[in-house]
Structures are given as structure tokens and as C-alpha cells.
Amino acid sequence: MLQNAVTHHIPLPTDSIQKETTTMNLGPTHPATHGVFQNILELSGEKILSAEQTVGYIHRAFEKLAERRPLYQITTLTDRLNYCSSPINNMGWHMTCEKLLGVKTPKRVDYLRIIIMELARISDHLICNSIVGVDTGAFTGFLYVMQSREDIYEIYEEVCGSRLTTNIGRIGGFERNFNNIAFEKLEKFLITFPKVWKEFENLFNRNRIFIDRTKGGGPLSAEMAIKYSVTGPNLRAAGVDYDVRVASPYSSYEDFDFEIPVGTTGDNYDRFMVRNGEIWQSLRIIEQAYRKVQEFKGAEADVFHADVPEYYLPEKKDVYTKMEALIWHFKIIMGEIDIPKGEVYHSVEGGNGELGFYLVSDGGRTPYRLHFRRPCFIYYQVYKEIVKGSMLSDAIVTLSSLNLIAGEMDA
Amino acid sequence: MDMGLTNEIVKAKLTEKFGDALLNWEEPYGMLTFEAPSDLNLKVMQYLHDDGELGFTFLTDLTGIHYPDNKGSEIGVVYHLHNLAANVRIRMKVFTDINTPDIYTATSLFPGANWMERETFDFYGINFVGHPDLRRILNVDEMDYFPMRKEFPLEDQSRSDKDDEMFGRGGSYN
Numbered sequence: 001m002l003q004n005a006v007t008h009h010i011p012l013p014t015d016s017i018q019k020e021t022t023t024m025n026l027g028p029t030h031p032a033t034h035g036v037f038q039n040i041l042e043l044s045g046e047k048i049l050s051a052e053q054t055v056g057y058i059h060r061a062f063e064k065l066a067e068r069r070p071l072y073q074i075t076t077l078t079d080r081l082n083y084c085s086s087p088i089n090n091m092g093w094h095m096t097c098e099k100l101l102g103v104k105t106p107k108r109v110d111y112l113r114i115i116i117m118e119l120a121r122i123s124d125h126l127i128c129n130s131i132v133g134v135d136t137g138a139f140t141g142f143l144y145v146m147q148s149r150e151d152i153y154e155i156y157e158e159v160c161g162s163r164l165t166t167n168i169g170r171i172g173g174f175e176r177n178f179n180n181i182a183f184e185k186l187e188k189f190l191i192t193f194p195k196v197w198k199e200f201e202n203l204f205n206r207n208r209i210f211i212d213r214t215k216g217g218g219p220l221s222a223e224m225a226i227k228y229s230v231t232g233p234n235l236r237a238a239g240v241d242y243d244v245r246v247a248s249p250y251s252s253y254e255d256f257d258f259e260i261p262v263g264t265t266g267d268n269y270d271r272f273m274v275r276n277g278e279i280w281q282s283l284r285i286i287e288q289a290y291r292k293v294q295e296f297k298g299a300e301a302d303v304f305h306a307d308v309p310e311y312y313l314p315e316k317k318d319v320y321t322k323m324e325a326l327i328w329h330f331k332i333i334m335g336e337i338d339i340p341k342g343e344v345y346h347s348v349e350g351g352n353g354e355l356g357f358y359l360v361s362d363g364g365r366t367p368y369r370l371h372f373r374r375p376c377f378i379y380y381q382v383y384k385e386i387v388k389g390s391m392l393s394d395a396i397v398t399l400s401s402l403n404l405i406a407g408e409m410d411a
Numbered sequence: 412m413d414m415g416l417t418n419e420i421v422k423a424k425l426t427e428k429f430g431d432a433l434l435n436w437e438e439p440y441g442m443l444t445f446e447a448p449s450d451l452n453l454k455v456m457q458y459l460h461d462d463g464e465l466g467f468t469f470l471t472d473l474t475g476i477h478y479p480d481n482k483g484s485e486i487g488v489v490y491h492l493h494n495l496a497a498n499v500r501i502r503m504k505v506f507t508d509i510n511t512p513d514i515y516t517a518t519s520l521f522p523g524a525n526w527m528e529r530e531t532f533d534f535y536g537i538n539f540v541g542h543p544d545l546r547r548i549l550n551v552d553e554m555d556y557f558p559m560r561k562e563f564p565l566e567d568q569s570r571s572d573k574d575d576e577m578f579g580r581g582g583s584y585n
Contacts, residue, residue: 056548056550063534063559064558067565068565226468226469227521227522227523228521229469229523229527240495248498343439343444344439345440345442345500347471356472358472358489360476371472371489373471377530379523380526381522381526411549
């Protein structure tokens, strides 16, 4: 009788009290508090027979909001998708707008963007992998690499003034040029981080306990990954070498020399190792990009945005002294710029995979329709398939090795 | 697989197979886009998926769109398909009457369409025929409307300081 007194979001299976299996509620918070989502597990002893996931606890109607906002105000919405790598979301959105508007960004802007995007990828993977460590019982690594994330956030701070929800850059480039402190901090990061990450890898990669806990857990085959539209490190861990940066290069990724790490079995260990590999490749890309940025001298070194007065706030001193600048400033702030008609899909390789923006414009000042392809939302479906038959404790490692970010799932 | 797959080949093959049923061919920003009749969506996708040369085996995205002024075909589903090996993307649209928004589900071809269709149902009320588990996913189960449809304004419509004219549309809808 007592169970009838509680209203369940997902009703309990009939006769759940009489049956021999156990129904367990994993959540509603993530067992390691990555966000709010719930799992109803059917267990036989400690073995999982079936899982039923629920999402949507932090749905914030981004797509509806976007239909009433001028383009530049939508950037703040993208921050809150995968908040572990907000700059990639921001840049992806700017590039979508640039594609629609036909804006060509200068090379220096592309390279600066790549530095920021790859830093974001490092900070994203660094959290995911160290959390895998935490969920297997190794807290040290997590605490140790936090300092490096702090270093990355300090670079963001120098560039845009904020840390987590960055709102970094503008349509056409950046709001201001990078200052010297940003470059100094970047240089310092490039020297200190490899040592930190080497040490982190030494703690885990060949650690017997860690391998025993992760190898073979939550295996995802290439076939299933493609059927379930999985992208990003999780797809590559299954052995499919699809990476948006290579398949459809954006922001001049074609100018860089880097590799795409792939796995074979797509289990928790492979996902961990693919992310490790990607961190090293991101470092490689940042080093190359920084060298390329340094090659710009004189006036070229002052270029930090494209010439798009309709979308780019003029300098404050010009607003006070020049009529043209004042008009643009007013029009941009009031959202009085008409967007050209069109329909565009643009995607970037986000921390979790292909982050797509489908933008339909009817010529108004706001998008007619904007849809975010959130990789996390799509690949979380596969979770119930890959934890079937595994132990409860492995299911928690699988949850963290997929890098599920509630913000990206619920939009 | 043929690495030289182009938009022209895709269009030619589809036209050969389905004739004039496929309409409104466009290539906005290089992506081949077309419209299929709502009762053919699954057949077209099956062909795109199974044909050795076409090989569109990856469903990138599935979402809905609402054009209240297009009487009789107000509600649409937009599919983005990808041939990963040849790296070609295409976009297929299917429109249906808002009073009978029935579209065949793509879950038999792409299991990953499951949640994408649930999301589209949740926000646009599209009934995906044959879907194994068509329930709301992001909104609460008790909700009795489909919030992304254009008749549901984001803000209080009694406000006079913010009308559609401010968004460049002259108040033509709502």
C-alpha cells in the first residue's frame, strides 16, 4: 500500500515488490553529481538487466528563447550547453552566423580561435578523464589536474573576462585583441601542462587496478555507435576515425598537422585513452597555432576581427566621436540588424562530438528557427544498451567515461 | 565505396528512383536539400541508407519546424544525413498537415532517431508512426501543448512595448 502513496515520474514495474529482481533508482542526481538525470535500473544481484534513463530536469528552452534574440545574444545560450568547453560552443555559433552572413575571417582570428578551442578541449577532456579516475576510486588525479584547468581559465579571463560561461569572441572575431598577459600565461601553460599530464597518465594508463576497473566495461561497437549517431571521442574509441575538424575543416584546421587517436573496443578504457591522446594532439595544435600567431608582425598583429560593422561593436572612443560608429553601436545593441534569409547547418568538433547548429532565417532580426545538435543528448541513448549485463559499479564508470553533461543534454 | 560521391550523383540517383515525387531541390551553402512527400520519407531514407553508392548510414540530426502560413503543410521534419566515408551531407524535409501530423518513424533504420523524434514530438507534436516509445522527453509529462509551435509566444502578448515589429517581421504572425 505504501508504494502507492508516492507519485513516480516513471511508474514502478507491476509486481516490483514480489519479483526477484531489484528496481533501483540511480539518481535523480548523477551518482557523481555531474548534473541532474535519473536512471531506473533493474538489477539481478549486482548485475544490470535493463536501464531506463530520464533527462530534462534542467531544460531551459534555448531554442524557443533563440527565436526572440538577435544573433549576438544567442552566444550566451551556447555557453550553457556543454559548460566544460563553452568556448567551442561560442565559436561554433559565431562560425554558423559567419557562414550565413558570408563573412570571411582573417587567418589570425582563425588561429587565435583554434588556440582557445583547443584549450577548451583540454579542459573538457581533463575533467572527464579525472572524473573517470574519481569514479574508480582514485581521487588524487582529479585534484592534481584542477590546477591546470585553473591555468586555462585564467587565459580565458585575460581574453574575455570570464571563466566558465565565457561568451568569448564575437561574430567576425574577438571583442578585443589578446593582451600580453594572455600570451605569457599560454606560454607558461605550454611548459607546465605536459609535465602535469604525463604524471596524470603515469598514475592511470598502466595502473593495474584502473585497467581492471575500466577494461571491457561499457563496450560500444563501431556498428552500434554509427546506428546511434554517436560522435566525438566515444565514436573514435569504437574505432571510427570521424572528426569534424578533419572531415569538414573550419577555422583553418586544414593548416595544422595533427592526428586523430582511435580505439578498438570502445570500452571505458578506450574512451579514457582516446581522450588522453586528444589532449596531446590539442597541445600540438596549440603550439603550432601559437607559432603561426607570432609570425604576424606590425599591423597584421593587430588584426583580431573581420570587417563586419553590422555585427561588430565599434570602439567606445569612436562611439563618442564618430557618427557612423554611434549608429552601428545603437543598431547592434537594439538588435535592429536584419539577418539575410537562408538556411545553414554548421558543425564543430565539440568536447563531446559533433556540435551542430541548424539555423533558419526568414530575414527577420532573430532566427526563425535554431536547433542545436547536442552530441550528448544523442549518444546518451546508447547507455542502456552498453550497460546491459554489466555490474552496477561498472555502470557508474561508464556514465562518467561517456562524459555526460546535463547542460548539453537538456538545452 | 565511391569517394567521388557528389550532390549531382545523389540527385540523379534519387530522381531516377522516385521521379518527380521529390521537390524543391536546393543547395544552400553547398548542402543538397530536397523535400519528400510525407508518406515517402521512410522509403527515401531506406534507399539512401541501403544503396551501396549513396551509403547515407549516419543520421546527424532530426528536428522539427513550424510554418503556420503554409496551410496544409504547416509542420515539418528536417533530417540531416551524412555519408561518413565519402563525407557528403544532405538535408531532407518532410511536411505535413498540422491537424494530422503523422510521419513514419526513422527508428527502424537509425535507432539513434529514438530520442530525436521524442524531442520533436515533445516540442512540435509530430506523431511518429511506429515509434517504439513516443513520450515527452524534456518537458513534463503533464504538459498539454507543444511549446515550439509558433502560436505559443515566448512573452506575454499583452505587452505593447515588445511586438514582432521589433524583431523585423511586421507582426505577420502570432
